[in-house]
Amino acid sequence: MQQVDNETPKKKFDFKQIISKMGTVIALLILVLVVTIANPGFLQPDNLLNLLRQTSINAIIAFGMTFVILTGGIDLSVGSILAFTGAVTASTIGSGTPAWLAILFGLLLGALFGCLNGFIIAYGKAAAFIATLATMTIFRGATYVFTDGNPISSNALNNSFLFQYVGRGYLFGIPFPIIIMVVAFLIWFVVLNKTAFGRKTYALGGNERAAFVAGVNTNKTTILIYTISGLMASLAGMILTSRLSSAQPDAGTSYEMDAIAAVVLGGTSLAGGKGRITGTLVGALIIGTLNNGMNLLGISSFYQQIVKGVVILIAVLLDRKKNKA
Amino acid sequence: MKVELKNISKSFGENHVLEGVDLTVEPGEVHSLVGENGAGKSTLMNIFTGLLKSDGGEILVDGKAVHYSGPLDAEQHGISFIHQEMNNFAEMSVVDNMFLSKELRTKFGLMDQKTMIKQANHYLGELGSNIDVLAPIGSLTVGNQQMIEIAKSLMTNAKVIIMDEPTAALTGNEIKQLFEVVNKLRAKGVSFIYISHRMEEIFKIADRVTVMRDGVSVATYKVADVAMKQLVHDMVGRDIGSFYPDRNPKIGKVALEAKHLKENGVFDDINFEVHDGEILGFSGLMGAGRTEIMRAIFGIDKLTSGEILLDGKKVSIHTPEQAIRHNIGFLTEDRKDEGLILEDSIYNNIALPSIEGFKKHGLIDDKTIDDFVKMLMKRLTVKAMGADVSAGSLSGGNQQKVVLAKWVGSGARVLILDEPTRGVDVGAKREIYELMNELTDRNVAIIMISSDLPEVLSMSDRIAVVYEGRITGVVDAKGATQDMVMTLATGGTVNATSR
Numbered sequence: 001m002q003q004v005d006n007e008t009p010k011k012k013f014d015f016k017q018i019i020s021k022m023g024t025v026i027a028l029l030i031l032v033l034v035v036t037i038a039n040p041g042f043l044q045p046d047n048l049l050n051l052l053r054q055t056s057i058n059a060i061i062a063f064g065m066t067f068v069i070l071t072g073g074i075d076l077s078v079g080s081i082l083a084f085t086g087a088v089t090a091s092t093i094g095s096g097t098p099a100w101l102a103i104l105f106g107l108l109l110g111a112l113f114g115c116l117n118g119f120i121i122a123y124g125k126a127a128a129f130i131a132t133l134a135t136m137t138i139f140r141g142a143t144y145v146f147t148d149g150n151p152i153s154s155n156a157l158n159n160s161f162l163f164q165y166v167g168r169g170y171l172f173g174i175p176f177p178i179i180i181m182v183v184a185f186l187i188w189f190v191v192l193n194k195t196a197f198g199r200k201t202y203a204l205g206g207n208e209r210a211a212f213v214a215g216v217n218t219n220k221t222t223i224l225i226y227t228i229s230g231l232m233a234s235l236a237g238m239i240l241t242s243r244l245s246s247a248q249p250d251a252g253t254s255y256e257m258d259a260i261a262a263v264v265l266g267g268t269s270l271a272g273g274k275g276r277i278t279g280t281l282v283g284a285l286i287i288g289t290l291n292n293g294m295n296l297l298g299i300s301s302f303y304q305q306i307v308k309g310v311v312i313l314i315a316v317l318l319d320r321k322k323n324k325a
Numbered sequence: 326m327k328v329e330l331k332n333i334s335k336s337f338g339e340n341h342v343l344e345g346v347d348l349t350v351e352p353g354e355v356h357s358l359v360g361e362n363g364a365g366k367s368t369l370m371n372i373f374t375g376l377l378k379s380d381g382g383e384i385l386v387d388g389k390a391v392h393y394s395g396p397l398d399a400e401q402h403g404i405s406f407i408h409q410e411m412n413n414f415a416e417m418s419v420v421d422n423m424f425l426s427k428e429l430r431t432k433f434g435l436m437d438q439k440t441m442i443k444q445a446n447h448y449l450g451e452l453g454s455n456i457d458v459l460a461p462i463g464s465l466t467v468g469n470q471q472m473i474e475i476a477k478s479l480m481t482n483a484k485v486i487i488m489d490e491p492t493a494a495l496t497g498n499e500i501k502q503l504f505e506v507v508n509k510l511r512a513k514g515v516s517f518i519y520i521s522h523r524m525e526e527i528f529k530i531a532d533r534v535t536v537m538r539d540g541v542s543v544a545t546y547k548v549a550d551v552a553m554k555q556l557v558h559d560m561v562g563r564d565i566g567s568f569y570p571d572r573n574p575k576i577g578k579v580a581l582e583a584k585h586l587k588e589n590g591v592f593d594d595i596n597f598e599v600h601d602g603e604i605l606g607f608s609g610l611m612g613a614g615r616t617e618i619m620r621a622i623f624g625i626d627k628l629t630s631g632e633i634l635l636d637g638k639k640v641s642i643h644t645p646e647q648a649i650r651h652n653i654g655f656l657t658e659d660r661k662d663e664g665l666i667l668e669d670s671i672y673n674n675i676a677l678p679s680i681e682g683f684k685k686h687g688l689i690d691d692k693t694i695d696d697f698v699k700m701l702m703k704r705l706t707v708k709a710m711g712a713d714v715s716a717g718s719l720s721g722g723n724q725q726k727v728v729l730a731k732w733v734g735s736g737a738r739v740l741i742l743d744e745p746t747r748g749v750d751v752g753a754k755r756e757i758y759e760l761m762n763e764l765t766d767r768n769v770a771i772i773m774i775s776s777d778l779p780e781v782l783s784m785s786d787r788i789a790v791v792y793e794g795r796i797t798g799v800v801d802a803k804g805a806t807q808d809m810v811m812t813l814a815t816g817g818t819v820n821a822t823s824r
Contacts, residue, residue, distance in 0.1 A: 194688040196680040203677055206666035213625065213663045214677040214731065215649040273668055 024267055024282045027315065031286060035293035042296055049175055055288030056181035057236045059281060061255060062262035063188045064114075064232030066280045067225045069263050070192075071205040072272025073128035075226060077117060078233035078259060079252035080139035085110045086237035087147050090247035094154035099162040107234050113139060114230015118223030136256070143249050153246035167242025177239045184232070185281055192277050201225060205272025261308075262287055265315045286311070326387055326403055326484035326516065327352055328373075333382035335368055342368045345382070346542045348518075348535055350485060355507060355517045357527045357548070360537035360560055361750035362720040366520055369537070370487055373518075374406045375399035403484035407474045409493060415463025420445040422462045423477055448476040452506050468499030475506060486510075487518040492526060493748060496611040504530050522750060523777075524553050536560055561752050568751075569783035570758050572765075576786065577601030579637065580770035581653075581739045583622065586631035591617045592794035595631070599739065599770045604761060606785030606802065607774040609814045614794040615774045616658055619741045623648045623655040635739070649678050654737030656728050658744045658774070660721075664728040667717030671709055671727055672698050674716045678735040701730040706756055722753025729760060740764065743774045758784055778807045792816045 035042045042048075061078050068075045089106035093099055113135070120131045157163060169176040192198040200221050203211040212218045236255075241247045265283030268275025290311060294304045328350050335343040343365045350356045360366050371377040373384065375393035383390050386402055393399045396406075413422050420438075423445050429437040445458040454472045462470060471491060478486050492500045507517060507530060519531055527534055528548055535545040536559040543559045557568065579598045586595035592614040599605040607615045620626045622633060624642040632639055635651055642648045648655070657663040665674055675698045676683070683689045683697075698712050705726045709719055716727055725745065732740055742761075746754045761771055761784060775781045781788055785802040790813035798813040809819050 190688070194691075196684060196689055199673060199677065199680050199689065202669065202673065203666055206669045207662070209663045210666050211677070213623075213645050213655060213657055215646045215735075216677070217644065217646050273666065 023318065024265060024279055024286070024315075028282055028286050028289065031289050031293070035289065035296065038293075039296045042293060047292070047296070049178070051288050051292040052178045052181070053175040054292060055284050056175075056177040057239055058255065058258045058262055058287060059181050059284035060184055060232050060236045060239070061259040062266075062280045062284050063184055063277060064229035065256075065259040065263050066188070066266075066268060066275065066277050067192070067201055068128070068229050069260070069268050069270060070201050070272055070275055071222065071225055072208075072270075073121065073222075073225070074132065074260065074270075075114075075117065075229045075233075076129065076132040076256045077113070077136040077139055078229060078236075079255035080136045080143065081110050081113045081230050081233040082237035082240065082252035082255060083247070083249060084113070084139050084143040084146065084237075085234035086241035086251055087143055087152055087247040087249065089238060090152040090154070090157055090241050091146070093160055093163055094152065094156050096156065099160040103163070103166070103238055106238055107231060110234020110237065111227050111231040114227040114233070115223055117230065118226030121226065122219040122222040140253075147247065147249040149249055151246045151248050158245055163242055164245070165242075167239045167244075177243075180235070180239065184235070185277070188228075189277050197221070197224065202273055205274075207273070258287060261312050265312060286315075326514075328387075328404075328485055328516070329385040330369070330373060331383050331385065333369060333372060333379050333384075335365075335372060335377065335380050342540050343372075343379075344540045346537065346540070348542060348545075350516045350518060351532075352484075352516055353511045353514045354533065355511055355519055355531045357519045357521065357531035357534040358537065359521065359527065359534060359556060361752055362722060363750075364537040364560070365540040366537055367489075370406060370489070370518070370520070373399070374404055374487065400481050400483075403482060404487070405478035405481055405483035405485070406487045407471070407478065407489065407491065409489040409491075411470055411474055413462045413470060413473075416461055418459050419456060419462050419465070419473055420458040423448075423458075423473060423480065427480075444480070445476070448479050449473070451479065452476060453509070454506075466499065467494040468496065468502060471495070471499075471503060472506065475510075479510075483515065485516045485518065487520070489520045490522065490748070491519070492521065492523060500526070522748070524556065525779075527556075528553070538562055557751055560750075568755070569780070570755070570762055572604070572762060572784065572786065574602055574604070574765055574786050576603045577768060580635065581622075581772075582634040582637075583618075584632040584634065586618060586621065586633070587629045588617060588621050588626060589629045591626075592621075592791075595796055597789050597796060597799060599772055601738075601768045601770050602765045603786045604765060604771045604773055604784055606781040606788040607772060607791060608776075608778070608781045608788055608810050609791035611776065613791040613814065615791045616743055617794075618791070619655065619743060619772065619774065623653060623741060625655075649735055649737075652736055652738040653741065654678075654732030654735055654739070655741045656725070656732060656743060656745055658747070660724055660728060660748075665716045665724060668715055670713045671702065671707065671716055671719075672712040674727055675701055675712075675731045675734055678731055697734060698730075701734050705730045705733065705760060720750070720753075722749040722756070725749050725753070725757065726760075729757070733764065737769065739770045739772070741772045741774075744776065745773060746775075746777065746780065778810060781810065782807065790814050 065075055065078065085106040088109055089102045092102035092105060117132055117135055120126050121128050165176055167177060171179050192201065200211065200216045203214065203216055204218055204221055208218055237252065240251055262283035263280050264270060265286055266275065266279025268279060287308065290308055291304065294307060330346060330348040333343055333346045346365065346369055358366055368377065372379045375396045375398055391402060393402065420442050424441050429441050431437045442458055449456055449472065452472055452475060456465065456469050456472065462473065475486065491503060495503065511517065521527055531548050533545055533547055534551065534556065536543045536556060538560060577600055580601045582598040583595055587593045595618055597605065609615050617626060621628045624644045624647055633642060640651055642651060661667060676694050680689065683694050702712060707726045707730060708723050716724060719727065746757055749757065765771060773785060782802060782805055787799055788802050788805055788810060789799045790797050790810055792814055793816065797816065798819060800809060812819055
């Protein structure tokens with residue numbers, strides 16, 4: 001009888017393993033180094049806080065997207081949910097509703113839209129890509145109808161301390177959106193790694209049939225996951241609307257792409273079942289650093305897009321190679 | 326064509342997979358290759374077919390040493406490998422699959438569909454098959470798909486055809502057909518290397534058999550001169566006593582009772598009961614409805630009508646989640662698609678059905694799960710480098726033990742096992758049987774679906790036989806014979822029906 005090797009879970013120090021596990025972190029550090037050499041001003045605390053604040057909206061959306069992509073799905077509707085819930089909250093505050101209630105309403109609406117996505121995908125057996133492509137268009141259209149195509153701003157919006165605080169406030173000298181991002185990260189980290197729901201998320205992405213047979217309520221889990229994505233999109237919508245002090249009908253356009261890029265840069269497999277939310281945070285920081293760094297270096301926004309695309313492509317190709325080895 | 330593999334060796338890093346293997350195949354011979362999973366059969370065949378390069382030894386074809394540059398080169402030498410998992414494009418037609426990347430063209434460079442159809446029909450006709458070559462390949466039975474694989478081998482003018490577990494998914498009739506074709510081709514001088522875990526088949530079809538163990542060819546016998554016991558001994562390296570362990574069941578009260586179960590068009594009026602500590606075998610031909618009955622009981626498929634009673638109380642089960650809550654476990658026939666999350670760790674696979682039970686203040690307790698998983702791995706003798714390796718990296722037998730571990734861990738009191746030893750090597754088979762005994766000793770009720778008649782007869786206490794969606798008889802396993810079960814399985818009647 002062969003010995004079951006249960007006693008050696010602690011592995012020896014393995015350099016290769018660390019490189020492959022920390023790949024995205026190393027990429028981020030290299031990026032920071034390059035930008036710093038080109039412009040030492042990058043490391044100024046003000047700039048770093050600015051970078052983090054710019055990153056927060058994408059990161060928050062990407063946290064929700066991580067759950068979705070872990071199941072092998074995709075959520076293209078996040079940008080539209082962001083716009084619609086931002087507009088509804090802005091208009092609700094404008095009509096005199098207390099800001100906390102309006103924000104809560106906006107978040108619930110986002111969760112509801114996400115829930116709808118999940119419902120269509122779970123019970124309609126629709127491909128996530130097509131289902132959320134459709135709802136993306138619907139929600140965007142609804143935003144234009146609701147706003148009549150005009151930005152929503154009002155004195156009530158400008159005068160609400162709470163609402164202004166969401167996107168523009170500081171806590172202990174740290175911009176509040178960063179606090180929201182960190183808290184959201186911690187919550188979703190725990191949910192993904194420490195709850196039964198988290199395990200089911202991975203199981204669903206790894207093999208939906210096997211998960212079902214093992215007693216996972218796959219429909220319920222799917223719906224919950226898209227609900228989280230919708231909720232996070234509307235949370236990002238609150239921050240953006242607050243920062244701009246107005247709701248733009250075209251807000252959040254193509255934000256889904258940045259969120260997907262952050263998740264994929266973070267090493268989560270588009271096929272589902274594999275990935276980490278920590279990676280998503282790093283991925284979002286890479287995108288944030290790229291944007292911020294290139295702005296500092298005065299690179300035209302036209303070129304910025306090309307660079308961003310190339311970086312994502314390299315990251316994905318490196319990841320493929322790593323998985324093959 | 327005579328081929329000789331001489332003193333073949335191969336290492337992956339420090340892992341010596343093959344250490345001097347010899348194999349000679351005569352023209353027109355069916356040579357069976359047997360051995361436990363991990364004995365090195367696949368590696369040997371991969372070297373033989375040019376997928377891998379050997380570290381030492383030589384391959385002689387008709388006495389001349391050959392060196393392949395790759396699989397295509399081996400194919401040109403007349404060697405063809407029919408893999409267990411056929412790589413077909415289900416939506417494409419038979420003829421398109423057959424000529425994939427070898428398409429014939431007209432002088433204008435367009436596809437010459439007419440000639441391709443003619444040739445496809447010709448090769449299939451040679452096998453005595455009249456498959457519609459324009460049908461999508463996915464719509465055909467596994468048996469017919471295998472015929473197409475053989476036809477493809479003939480297209481490349483194969484002189485040696487390697488078949489890896491060709492009958493794993495075939496029905497009795499299809500196996501018969503396959504053997505007819507093998508015999509037809511062998512008469513024309515085509516040789517076969519036939520890899521199988523099913524002993525009876527080897528004795529039926531092969532001329533000689535070579536046993537491999539731990540990377541060495543242990544012995545080669547004429548099939549006519551060797552007993553099954555000897556082969557098993559050679560494979561495992563020791564006597565494993567009688568192949569099936571003794572059963573001393575202590576049968577208790579009724580655990581699960583099915584009453585008038587019906588699923589429209591699939592099965593009807595299914596009545597049976599299984600007791601605490603009992604193994605109830607389910608026999609029948611493939612497609613008779615055995616698996617479907619169990620899937621409906623477990624809540625994967627929908628019952629049209631009927632009642633399920635657990636401990637005498639009526640229960641309603643519409644999803645696996647509910648079945649698990651009622652302490653039913655289901656080891657599915659399809660391990661890869663339904664039994665395991667192959668890319669996920671052993672740890673997560675075992676814990677998944679029980680995960681809700683590990684919650685403490687809403688969070689799961691990793692330490693407790695860790696102990697739980699390790700305890701189960703030990704108890705079920707899962708051989709792995711650790712709990713964190715992926716389930717897909719294990720051998721078939723160990724994968725099956727992981728699936729069993731997850732249901733044992735979920736506290737299943739009624740355990741449904743669908744083909745529990747399919748694709749599992751001899752040593753692990755025996756261990757699975759012993760586990761079944763251990764479980765029934767602990768009062769677990771087991772329902773075992775199996776197409777392996779000796780297994781059903783040896784391991785069951787009673788046997789229910791299904792034919793065309795109905796139970797045609799429930800017989801006591803003591804005194805039951807293969808003939809009796811086969812008679813019931815093909816719609817006949819016997820007298821010895823019990824209960």
